[in-house]
Ligand SMILES: Nc1ncnc2c1ncn2[C@@H]1O[C@H](COP(=O)(O)OP(=O)(O)OP(=O)(O)O)[C@@H](O)[C@H]1O
Ligand code: SF4
């Protein structure tokens with residue numbers, strides 16, 4: 001019966017490039033995924049793999065000199081890449097909202113929290129002033145901020161990092177979005193605060209019926225919250241499947257690497273992934289074969305010459321790799 | 334707030350005292366004196382003059398007298414330019430002239446500089462930006478007297494469109510105001526451009542976009558106020574400078590403002606006027622900085638005044 005539900009988001013062969021002086025940076029190179037209402041999709045990958053850029057594409061806020069150069073993003077039946085800016089303005093902040101990596105800099109320092117949340121309500125709803133106030137108090141309570149009336153009158157600098165992220169979440173939820181994009185919402189926070197925010201996200205996920213795209217570079221974080229996971233590498237999705245499939249039956253060498261790398265805590269208390277050996281791909285001149293080849297322990301000749309196919313390795317489980325292809329292994333001997 | 338004000342006023346008094354002291358002694362170190370004009374007065378006449386104004390007393394005595402005068406609001410009298418006229422009267426008479434033309438110039442600089450800076454930032458690397466950048470660089474680089482004389486030659490002498498001196502009609506404000514505001518206006522435009530560009534790249538602007546705010550709200554609510562902060566910092570000294578009269582501008586356009594008095598009194602070694610105007614200038618500067626700091630606080634809630 002899950003199969004019958006209409007997709008909330010369909011990303012099809014999305015390509016995004018930045019046209020810089022150095023050349024065309026192909027940040028996202030043809031990714032596709034689908035999200036049903038109420039589901040959580042995890043997007044995992046190391047820094048620079050195109051996680052943020054692809055999600056900015058969903059909202060139509062790719063910063064210049066970036067452009068969607070191919071593919072479609074169907075949200076709620078409409079192609080976001082074709083909608084005029086005026087229509088996008090109505091969707092952003094209402095049907096799709098977003099929380100960002102760094103809560104310390106994501107709020108405008110010169111306006112009160114109340115002002116910044118109310119702005120969103122004013123734009124997207126017809127609530128009266130009193131109703132907006134009521135709604136804001138309700139929102140702050142929902143995200144676990146005490147004394148909401150007083151807090152609404154305060155400025156961002158009067159909040160700690162974790163509290164600011166709660167404010168960002170409240171703001172994102174203010175107009176009952178159908179889709180919430182969370183771009184590494186815990187990365188910039190202390191470990192204990194990270195756990196609290198994650199706990200909050202899980203609670204909210206059960207309370208509010210909305211689709212979530214949860215971006216992270218830490219597989220450990222997404223395991224608990226995501227239904228499905230896309231593993232991104234160099235602007236492509238290298239493996240995609242249900243949370244269980246990715247964790248218990250991973251098929252792509254890059255995913256193996258991600259799972260093997262244990263998060264360690266560095267001096268400033270932030271979790272960091274032990275990176276997989278080797279350098280990230282040059283996105284201006286991406287290799288014609290498998291982008292992971294230079295860092296892959298299982299690399300074969302065919303990997304360097306030809307881009308790997310999307311292999312179906314289970315139900316709804318794909319991996320872009322030559323390894324599952326029997327002929328490829330045989331050729332290698 | 335009150336504690337802060339008291340503290341600032343205390344600092345201001347000390348600053349003024351230091352300014353007065355430095356000017357006093359520097360003035361006395363410089364060779365020459367007020368009664369050494371071309372006509373070379375007789376030694377007796379000179380001695381009589383010096384005795385009259387107490388200039389024959391030891392330096393420390395003169396200094397003490399001067400300070401105690403200052404405390405009572407007495408800047409002394411002019412020696413040369415306006416014989417025996419109290420400096421305070423000269424300031425009262427000429428400062429409003431400078432202030433009037435100065436405030437018009439400040440207004441013009443702000444009202445033109447800020448929009449130009451914004452436009453430049455929002456049209457980055459487009460032709461508008463390029464034009465504004467070139468013009469503002471020239472505006473900063475060309476000295477006032479060049480601007481003043483060029484304007485005068487073109488508009489007053491050649492085209493005979495505008496008067497070249499005095500302040501009798503509204504039209505006579507045009508050239509001095511342009512001269513006075515060209516450099517601050519250009520500077521504000523450049524400052525505004527760079528701070529706007531900086532702010533536009535900030536995360537909270539992305540947040541505003543993600544909330545569905547249109548270009549107008551993003552620019553004028555979220556970006557503008559943040560990018561004004563560096564401009565406010567610059568405004569304090571700029572206003573003080575323009576208000577007290579572009580020295581050169583008043584001299585060239587023959588405007589009876591404080592600046593012109595200042596230049597003339599340097600030429601004629603009219604010590605008391607030099608010192609009076611210097612201290613007055615320092616006081617205005619301090620006042621403007623204080624006002625700026627308070628405005629700063631009003632704009633930016635992160636600033637704590639009692640820190
Ligand atoms: N403004 C820009 N100009 C040029 N290139 C850009 C720009 N923004 C992003 N990119 C390129 O796009 C690629 C993907 O960036 P993106 O921010 O999506 O990475 P990410 O996966 O979100 O990484 P992180 O974990 O660091 O947030 C980067 O390699 C970067 O080179
Ligand atoms: S295609 Fe080849 S190089 Fe790429 S991940 Fe698979 S085995 Fe490694």
Ligand SMILES: [Mg+2]
Nearest residue numbers: 051052053183
């Ligand atoms: Mg990112």
